[in-house]
Amino acid sequence: MTRNRNLKQRVRARAAKTGESYTSALRHIRQSLPQRTDPGARSIRIAVAQTTLFNDPRDVDGLRASGCEIRCMMREAHDAGARLVHFPEGATCSPNKRIMSSQGPRDIGPSDWDRFEWAVLREELDTTRRLARDLGLWAVLGSVHRLTPPHRPHNSLYVLSDLGELVTRYDERMLSNTKVSYMYSPGLMPVTFEVDGVRFGCALGMETHFPEIFLEYERLNVDCMLFSTTGESTVNASAFAAEALGHAASCWCWVSFSAHAPQSRVAPSGIAAPDGSWAAQCRCDGTPSLAVATVEIDPAHPARPWRRTARGGIYDPHQAKDDPRSESRNSF
Template sequence: MTQNGNLKRRVRARAAKTGESYTAALQHIRQPSPEDLAIRSVRIVVAQTSLFNDPRDHSALHASGVEMRRLMREAHKAGARIIHLPEGTTCAPNKRIMSGNGPGEIGPSDWTRCEWGTLREELEAVRRLASELKIWTVLGSVHQLTSPHRPHNSLYVISDRGELVTRYDERLLSNTKISFMYSPGKVPVTFEVDGLRFGCALGMELHYPEIFTEYERLDVDCVLFSTTGETPSSAPAFAAEALGHAASNTYWISYSAHAPQSASAPSGIAAPDGQWASRCPANGEPAIAVADIRTDPEHPARPWRRKARADLYTPHQIDGDPRSDGRNLF
């Protein structure tokens, strides 16, 4: 997050000095080096997990941890450098279960009901296993803040050394989440693995193209999007948005949702051509899918679109209103 802030300040300073657009200034600051032009590859696993939605249930929180660690071991056997898991992998608290007004009425969440100690124990076990397996682990969890602040809905990024290197907090929350459940995040988050840059998104943010164009400007190679999923009827269109964002921004998107949604929209990895490179089974069961994410420095689409979004067309635009010229009218 600090690196993102420093980059933005440099870009804004150049734009103010030269009169360039933000995109043009960013492009100048990030002139490619020979190293940037090398093809790089990372093997990633995307997972779909069981849905645990009651943070009061000690045994369920433990079961979610056991399942996560089993999938991490499967990812390690598949040769993955990263495993990407859904929103609320540890637990996706149900709004009615958490409502202080009782299950019959959705109201402000009572977070004293959460078994925070058990949650921390399971996360610590995941952290230790990530270090043991030497695998990067990105998972969804509620992040506790000091009272009276509501928690964040977050993605934890744990390195292959077992270190929590960063955390992404969902920014564009649903009406229920912002009204009764969570505090919103503020900033995009990126991190690097083996020379590839990853961004994070969460929840319903797939519906907001600005999240994904922002990550394109931040030079990511892949966005890790975690969700609990949509309703069965809406899930296929929701997942299709991942393909659209991948194609329009020419990068990879890993789409991770819970296993119950897989009957209509299983977890998968979308390639920059807008096609699924790999998907989990559509059987409602926890599972993983594997893909090798590769950069393609010579692909023309991304630099062209950056150029088009900058000041490419301004010199060619016609002054005045062309409609006032009668020769151009039928």
């Protein structure tokens, strides 16, 4: 916290002296800071959030309240010394399939996206982006991303930098049957970005069910996965949390698991360490909360290199070839 406060004071002093914007002054000062040269010293403090579920995009007050809660948690994360805060899928709004259905609410049909208060969402996102700049905080949050009609929108994660810039966007690829049939366009590619030398990857929705997604990011040398889901109910919560721990252990990476507050009574949001244990978890009482942990990267650890070697055919020369006529398979 002291380091962040001193940095902000230097930025404001430069801006006052040169007449630059806060963003320009921050960029110049960051470029002048000494760069880390010890690859073993990479670490970053991150926060994971579980938030209130807002699922009606027609509700202007709900969209405003959602934005307000996100920004309140950003300030809390900043005060806790976090450099990045991670939010659930649909943190701004996670549209309910029955509310959106043009044939609903009883029947599920194609979503009517004209029901969404897009202008209000844009205003809230712009306000959130400016706060990220003011706090010098990275924020990764779930939102619907509008495409040009008649294309359906993407279900996305926005990555906002500490300069208040939208640096990239991840679009959910492995959509559920309802999502791909009636609601969203699937994404096309993995997305990575770096903060303080730590590489992050993004996954969304039900993608924790697909180990190939996490193995793909392992091959991209991701240090920490940011997985966001809705957590509208507790039905699948235990499986999602168990999978997050399993991917952390099998890929030897950190996994931040963020969902909405209702599921926290079964599986609260949390940050999983590479050993498959929870380094930090949010409250398990169904209320919004935040958890913070320091992600530490040890590039000298042998787990990931050895697993890559093991998958590369190292065992083939050592295999004993049984004679198919032998009876040894059926005897001790």
